[in-house]
Amino acid sequence: MDEKEKKTSDWKMIIGSIVLIAVLFTGVQFVFWFLGQAVPQTHLNDTPAVSASQSVPAGRQDGEEAPNFCVHCGKALPDSFQWEQFCPWCGEKVEP
Numbered sequence: 592m593d594e595k596e597k598k599t600s601d602w603k604m605i606i607g608s609i610v611l612i613a614v615l616f617t618g619v620q621f622v623f624w625f626l627g628q629a630v631p632q633t634h635l636n637d638t639p640a641v642s643a644s645q646s647v648p649a650g651r652q653d654g655e656e657a658p659n660f661c662v663h664c665g666k667a668l669p670d671s672f673q674w675e676q677f678c679p680w681c682g683e684k685v686e687p
Contacts, residue, residue, distance in 0.1 A: 661685060 660667055664681040677684050 661678040661680060661683070662685055663678060663683040666678070666680040668678065668685075672685075675684065675686055
């Protein structure tokens with residue numbers, strides 16, 4: 592009789608564990624759904640970091656070209672770099 596009672600309690604334990612896992616999983620899904628509703632999602636593609644209406648400062652009037660390398664640290668500068676901007680590597684202002 593003791594063996595039969597043990598078998599039924601084993602099944603109850605297994606079914607109870609499965610139900611507990613299902614309830615916990617559903618609870619976690621509900622928490623993430625609630626957070627998604629409470630915190631608005633902003634997509635990076637909707638708002639660009641730099642506006643297209645901003646213009647790059649024009650260089651010198653006498654037609655000097657922008658440098659290819661920083662005069663302070665010697666690292667290569669991007670193609671859109673203009674005189675009197677700050678070096679993205681060392682932070683120093685590059686002046687002619």
